[in-house]
Amino acid sequence: MSRKLRAAVAQLGPIHLADSREAVVERLCALLREAHGAGAKFVVFPELALTTFFPRWWMTDQAKIDAYFESEMPNAATRPLFDLAKEYGIGFNLGYAELTQEKGEIRRYNTSILVDPAGHIVGRYRKIHLPGHSEHLPQAPFQHLEKRYFNVGNEGFKVWRMQDAVMGMCICNDRRWPETYRVMGLQGVEIISLGYNTPIENIHHREPEHLRMFHHLLSLQAGAYQNAAWVLAAAKCGAEDGFAMIGGSAIVAPTGEIAAQALSEEDELITTTLDLELGEYLRRTVFAFEKHRRTEHYGLITSRTGAKTEV
Ligand code: CDV
Numbered sequence: 629m630s631r632k633l634r635a636a637v638a639q640l641g642p643i644h645l646a647d648s649r650e651a652v653v654e655r656l657c658a659l660l661r662e663a664h665g666a667g668a669k670f671v672v673f674p675e676l677a678l679t680t681f682f683p684r685w686w687m688t689d690q691a692k693i694d695a696y697f698e699s700e701m702p703n704a705a706t707r708p709l710f711d712l713a714k715e716y717g718i719g720f721n722l723g724y725a726e727l728t729q730e731k732g733e734i735r736r737y738n739t740s741i742l743v744d745p746a747g748h749i750v751g752r753y754r755k756i757h758l759p760g761h762s763e764h765l766p767q768a769p770f771q772h773l774e775k776r777y778f779n780v781g782n783e784g785f786k787v788w789r790m791q792d793a794v795m796g797m798c799i800c801n802d803r804r805w806p807e808t809y810r811v812m813g814l815q816g817v818e819i820i821s822l823g824y825n826t827p828i829e830n831i832h833h834r835e836p837e838h839l840r841m842f843h844h845l846l847s848l849q850a851g852a853y854q855n856a857a858w859v860l861a862a863a864k865c866g867a868e869d870g871f872a873m874i875g876g877s878a879i880v881a882p883t884g885e886i887a888a889q890a891l892s893e894e895d896e897l898i899t900t901t902l903d904l905e906l907g908e909y910l911r912r913t914v915f916a917f918e919k920h921r922r923t924e925h926y927g928l929i930t931s932r933t934g935a936k937t938e939v
Contacts, residue, residue, distance in 0.1 A: 631904040633793055635819070635860060636668035639877035641894035642866040643680045649705035652678050656709050656722075659897050664716040666899045669745065670791055671713075674823035674864040675723040675755075675800045676738065678706070681825040681864065682725075683760060683777055684770040684871055693777060697727035697736060701749065714747035719791050721860075723799060723823040725778075726754070738778045740797050740823060744790050751788040753797035754781030757805055760832075768831045770871050785811040793818045793904055796857075800824035803847045803861065806854070807929065813855030814917065818907050820851070821860045828872040840874050845886065853884030856910035858902045866893035882907040 638659035643652055656673060663671045676682070682696040701724065702710045713720055719742065726739035738758065742751035758780055760772030785808060787796040796812035796819070803822055812820060826844060828837055844861075852859040858881060865875040877890040879900045888898040911917070 631792060633670055633791055633819070633902045633904065634667045634899065635670040635672070635858075635879070635902050636663040636666060636897050636899040637672045637860050637862045637877045637879055637888070637890070638663065638674075639862055639875060639890045639892075639894075639896045639898070640674050640677060640864045641892075641896075642868040642873075643678075643864065644869050645680050647680070649678050653705055653709050655895055657712050659895060660709065660712050660716065660718060660720070662897045663899070664718060666897065668899050669718055670819075671718055671720045672821040672823065672860045672862045673720060673722045674862045675740070675825050676725055677723050677823060677864065679725070680868050681871075681873070683773040684827070684868075686764045686766075686771050686773065694727060694736075697725040699727045701726070701741065710743065710747050713743065714745070717745040719743060719745045721797060721821040721823070721862075735779050736777060737781060738774065738799055739781075740799055740821075742788055742790055742795060742797065742821075750790055751786065751795070751797065752783065753786070753799065754779075754783050755799040755802060756781040756785070757801045757808070759801040765831070769829065770827070770831065772827070772831060787812055787815040787817045793902075795819045795821065798822045800826065803851065803859075804843070806851065809851035809855045809857070809859075813857065813915075816911075817855065817857050818904050819858045819860065819902065820855075821862075823862045823864070825864045826874045828874055841876050844874060844876055845878065848878055848880045849884040849886070852880040852882055854915070856882040856907045856915045858882060858904075858907065863890070882910050 723740040726737045738755035758774040760774040762776035796817040802808045875893040879888040887900040
């Protein structure tokens with residue numbers, strides 16, 4: 629029996645400091661309505677989709693920082709999105725900043741959730757590869773303070789069965805690391821969804837601007853192909869209060885081919901019907917892991933973090 633899922637990636641244009649959660653959620657709902665009109669049953673929203681990309685701002689007042697976090701989900705601001713998705717029977721992935729308590733301690737994560745078509749949260753991922761820095765860089769044109777504002781995710785790269793597919797999540801910088809995809813690939817993942825906020829300018833090392841888009845697509849395409857999975861990537865993009873981020877939201881097939889790609893740097897929906905049998909076929913052939921992987925030669929991947937030359 630053929631297994632197909634019509635899916636959409638909902639790219640967001642800029643969210644400025646002055647924009648309220650309610651206004652942003654109305655934009656998410658508009659994209660969800662469009663997805664429903666296009667027959668989509670699963671929608672991917674970006675990383676930190678409810679606010680501006682606040683790690684670009686140096687802040688020392690914890691109350692001000694915490695204003696960008698959600699301490700419950702859904703909450704009053706996001707309830708309309710959950711209700712609308714349930715009405716349409718659409719599942720979705722939403723990224724946001726999570727404030728929680730663990731063993732009496734406050735923890736903050738860069739989180740995404742999987743919500744099923746009945747409106748229940750069935751999966752949660754907390755970003756593991758946090759980029760950037762934790763100290764103030766006054767000379768830089770903007771900051772990237774994820775290492776300061778977030779804890780490293782503590783729940784690994786899990787997968788969940790939802791809408792008759794095996795789904796996994798990662799967030800932004802995670803997409804550049806092959807281990808991200810492979811850990812999910814080894815759990816039979818069929819659809820990996822992710823959101824991202826990628827500044828056009830690299831403040832960490834100088835590089836031509838065009839490489840930002842090249843490396844973004846290269847990472848998605850390699851991860852999809854090498855793990856025979858569909859990869860759905862949603863940007864928050866355009867200039868937020870003057871700070872530009874790349875667009876290029878994409879749906880990549882298990883062959884590594886780009887099935888759909890956003891053209892604008894604004895709110896934009898792209899859709900594709902995901903043929904889940906295509907991934908199954910590749911996992912039975914070229915990437916039949918159980919036949920071809922040689923784990924006896926892979927030990928360094930988990931025993932060593934940084935590269936070390938011993939010759
Ligand atoms: N939000 C991100 O994780 N952004 C990083 C930037 C810092 C390079 C990314 O990998 O796109």
